[in-house]
Amino acid sequence: MKHVMVSGATGKFCGWPANNGLWSWDDGREILVGFSSGAYVEQPGHNLEGGSDAAPGVASRLARSLDGGRTWTAEDPTNFVGDGGLPTHSPGGFEFQAPGSALRVVGVGYHGSHDPVGSFFVSEDRGRRWRGPYRFGTLMDDQNLRGMDLTARTRYLATGPRSCMLFMSARPTRSTPGQIATDKSFVVETTDGGRSFRFVAWIVPLDDPHRAVMPAVGRLEDGALVVALRRRNIQDADMPCWLDCYASGDNGRSWAFLSRVGETGLENGNPPALTALKDGRVACAYGDRSRGKLFARVSADGARSWGSEIVLRDDFEPDKFGDHDFGYPQLTTNHTGDLVALYYWATAQEPHQHIAGTVWKP
Numbered sequence: 001m002k003h004v005m006v007s008g009a010t011g012k013f014c015g016w017p018a019n020n021g022l023w024s025w026d027d028g029r030e031i032l033v034g035f036s037s038g039a040y041v042e043q044p045g046h047n048l049e050g051g052s053d054a055a056p057g058v059a060s061r062l063a064r065s066l067d068g069g070r071t072w073t074a075e076d077p078t079n080f081v082g083d084g085g086l087p088t089h090s091p092g093g094f095e096f097q098a099p100g101s102a103l104r105v106v107g108v109g110y111h112g113s114h115d116p117v118g119s120f121f122v123s124e125d126r127g128r129r130w131r132g133p134y135r136f137g138t139l140m141d142d143q144n145l146r147g148m149d150l151t152a153r154t155r156y157l158a159t160g161p162r163s164c165m166l167f168m169s170a171r172p173t174r175s176t177p178g179q180i181a182t183d184k185s186f187v188v189e190t191t192d193g194g195r196s197f198r199f200v201a202w203i204v205p206l207d208d209p210h211r212a213v214m215p216a217v218g219r220l221e222d223g224a225l226v227v228a229l230r231r232r233n234i235q236d237a238d239m240p241c242w243l244d245c246y247a248s249g250d251n252g253r254s255w256a257f258l259s260r261v262g263e264t265g266l267e268n269g270n271p272p273a274l275t276a277l278k279d280g281r282v283a284c285a286y287g288d289r290s291r292g293k294l295f296a297r298v299s300a301d302g303a304r305s306w307g308s309e310i311v312l313r314d315d316f317e318p319d320k321f322g323d324h325d326f327g328y329p330q331l332t333t334n335h336t337g338d339l340v341a342l343y344y345w346a347t348a349q350e351p352h353q354h355i356a357g358t359v360w361k362p
Contacts, residue, residue, distance in 0.1 A: 001312065001360040006033065006342060007063045007074045008354020013040040013048040015344040015353050018214060018271045018328035020060060020081075021154035022342065023102045025126055028334035031065045032127045033342045033355070034081075034104070034154070040352045044321045047353060058082070062127055068334030069342075069359050080121065080130050081106055087119040090134035092195020096158035100126045103194075105166065106133060107152040118150035122194065139188060140170075142199040149173050151183050155215055157225075162193035165200070165252055167215040167227065183213035185229055187252040203227055203246050203255045210234070212244070214271035216331075218303075221280050224249050226303045228261060228272035228284050241269025243286055245303045258303055265290030273331035273341065283362060285312065285341045287327025292316050294327060294343060298362050312341055312358045317348045325353060337361065 008014050020034025038058040039049040050056060060081035063072045079085060081104060095101060102123040117140040121132035140150060152168035159165055171183040187200040204212040211232040218226050225248040233239045243261035248254060261284050264270040270287035277283060282303045285296040294313040297306040316326050329343040338361050345356040 001358055002070070003313070004070060004072065004357045004359065005350070006072045006355035006357050007035065007037075007061065008350060008352060010352060011040050013038050013046070013353050014061075014355045015046070015048070015325075016053055016328045017330045017342050017344065017355060018273065019053060019153050021104050022330035022332060023127060024332050024334075025099065026335065028332060028340070029066065029068055030126065031069050031332060031334065031340060032102070033063050033330055035061055035063065035344070035355050037061045042319050042321070045323065046325055047319060047323075063355060064127070068336055068338065069340035069357055072357070075128075077128060077130055079132075080104075085133055087133040087135045090120075090137065090194050093162065093193040094122050095124075095161055095193065096164045097161050098124060100124050101158070102127045103154065103156055103164070104130070104132075105152050105154045105156070105168070107169075108149045118152060120194070134194065136188075137196045139197040139199065144186070144199050144202070145170055147173055151213065153214060155217055157217060157219060159251075160191075163189070163191045164194070165189050166197070167203075167217050169213045169215070182209070182211050182234060184208070185212050185215045185227070189252075200252050201254060204229065216272045216274035216284070218274050218276035218282055220276060220282070220302050222302075223251075224302065225252055226258065226274065226276075226282060227255070228274040228303075230264070230269060230271040232269055237266070240264070240266055240290065243272045243284065247303065259299075259305060261297060261306055262286065262295065262309065264288050270327040271329075273329040275331045275333060275339070277333060277339075277362065278337060281362070283331060283339055285329045285331045285343075287329065287343065289324035289327065292318075292324050294329065294341070294345075294358075296331075296339075296341065296362075310362075312360065313343075313345065313356075315347055317346050317351060319346070319351070334359070
């Protein structure tokens with residue numbers, strides 16, 4: 001395994017790649033990852049001034065690699081998430097399978113967005129310039145989503161020149177301060193290049209009592225879809241959080257439980273990162289703050305079962321308050337067949353939370 005610095009600096013807090021998106025081109029030779037960045041303040045909880053990625057002064061940034069994840073350059077594009085533009089009606093016609101296409105989703109509460117219907121940005125030059133933000137049309141008027149806030153991050157699959165499946169989540173609009181809402185994940189589809197969006201299906205039934213959020217998706221060789229979900233029992237704070245896999249054989253129209261990947265620790269756990277390998281296997285990466293480690297597991301049977309845990313990183317250095325604030329990984333393969341895991345981390349040598357990467361061959 002090779003650990004690399006992606007982006008970070010003294011006095012800066014960088015975190016949450018899973019909230020910000022991952023894109024790749026040229027068979028994984030070029031990789032782009034998003035993250036949140038703000039002033040570093042050592043304090044209980046997140047060492048970020050304001051305490052969350054929705055706080056004023058927290059910016060959405062990008063880092064790019066042109067050699068499969070081994071070296072990185074930070075970027076700050078204009079007209080991007082958090083730059084102050086108000087969402088407008090989408091003109092549609094976006095080419096999702098174009099060589100430089102990229103899509104960025106913004107849910108409620110992220111980077112100052114308090115719009116319950118969310119928004120999205122598009123790029124045609126591999127994330128160097130962005131258009132938007134645009135509204136998701138009348139999506140949140142669908143009878144399945146009325147009375148809910150869109151809490152989606154950026155997870156999608158281009159399925160045609162102007163068609164795309166987006167993997168989203170929503171939660172009931174909060175009425176009680178401090179209430180823990182039970183987000184549920186669902187599938188959305190556009191067939192007109194992003195002009196309109198249609199609700200397709202819930203991944204986990206609404207009557208499931210546990211949180212099911214931040215879907216990470218992969219398509220298998222036989223065309224089936226596999227999604228890993230971040231799970232939490234909101235009624236039992238002493239129960240470790242975990243990851244589940246669900247599968248669809250009809251292009252997202254229906255879903256069935258497939259497997260439990262692993263545990264992600266107490267409190268709020270950690271989201272999954274999932275990708276399909278070129279040899280047909282499936283890999284999933286996740287953090288466990290209770291154990292202080294970043295793990296991966298590999299499946300050889302389409303995510304029905306998983307091999308033993310592989311420790312990707314175990315040198316996290318907590319701050320003086322003892323907080324294990326790390327993880328939120330993204331995962332992809334590069335042009336040489338290696339896996340590239342991207343996450344936020346802190347060590348004795350680099351004590352400020354930064355974006356790090358691990359390049360490894362499973």
